[in-house]
Amino acid sequence: MFGIPATETASDSLVTDNSPIEKRHFEELTDKYSGNDYIYERTVEQSGWWTRFKQWLSDLFQKLFNLSGDGQASSFTEVALKIFYVVVFLLVVYFIFRAIINKEGTWVFGKSSEKNIVPVTDIENNIHVADFKSLIEIAESEKNYRLAVRYYYLWLLRSLTNAQLIDYDVEKTDSDYLYELQSKDNRDQFSYTSYLYNYIWYGEFDVNTQQFDKAKHAFTTFINNVKA
Structure with a gap:
């Protein structure tokens, strides 16, 4: 009647949603969001x-x-x-x-003792500061008699040097030291103890307790005689 097309009137009409409405429940809301993860403020x-x-x-x-x-x-x-x-x-x-x-054991100038334990590989260059008594005790406790004999031999060289009977040098041989000794008794004892040392240390023979005791007696006797 008023000149408005019928199609335009149909598009302006409302559409009604007749789908069922789902009812939501919020009874567990407090319990669900009350855990430690949702506490944003804490006291000390x-x-x-x-x-x-x-x-x-x-x-x-x-x-x-x-x-x-x-x-x-x-x-x-x-x-x-x-x-x-x-x-x-x-x-x-x-x-x-x-x-x-x-x-x-490389703290050569430590305060724990007057003479210090030095490495075996460097013992010949440090005989004047080595604590041979402690070194020998350790070697004996480990039944390393070959090493103990080596310590006794170096201890003997230091004793002879301190007594001014020889002039110690790491490059010298037993023959050199034997030539420097003036007393026949000292030469005889040194010949025997150096023989024991070379036989046991360089010969790499296993030494039992009895054999070691004999070598120990020979070295200690000579060292004590030199000190006297």
Whole structure:
């Protein structure tokens, strides 16, 4: 009647949704969102022991140094803890290094004794500082009689040098030392003890307790005579 097409009137009409409505229940909402993951604010008492410790430390620093505000105290605490970590790390490194040095026995000028245990491979160059008594005791306890005889021989050379009967040199041979000895008795004893040393050490023979005791007696007798 008014000149409006019928198709335009049909497109402007409302569409009714007749699908069933699902009713939602919220009875478990409180329980579902009340776990630890949904607690965004905690008191100091509810925090872990490390957080409580840092808070206690922060409060302590704030009182001791009159720090203004919790923020400054917290920053001061973090710096103090970092310094503490560094100090602990350096101490650990120091004690590890010290243990390695003591184990290797290369701390030649240590304070624990007047004469120190030096490595076997360098013993000939350090006979004047070596603690032969301790070295021999260790070798005997391990039943390493060959090594003990070697220590006795070097101990003898040091004793002869200290008595000014020979002039020790790592490059010298037994014949050189024998030539330097003036006394026939000293030459005879040195010939015998050097023979024992060469036979046992360089011959690489297994030495039993009885054989070692005989060699030990010969070396100790000669060393004591030289000292006397």
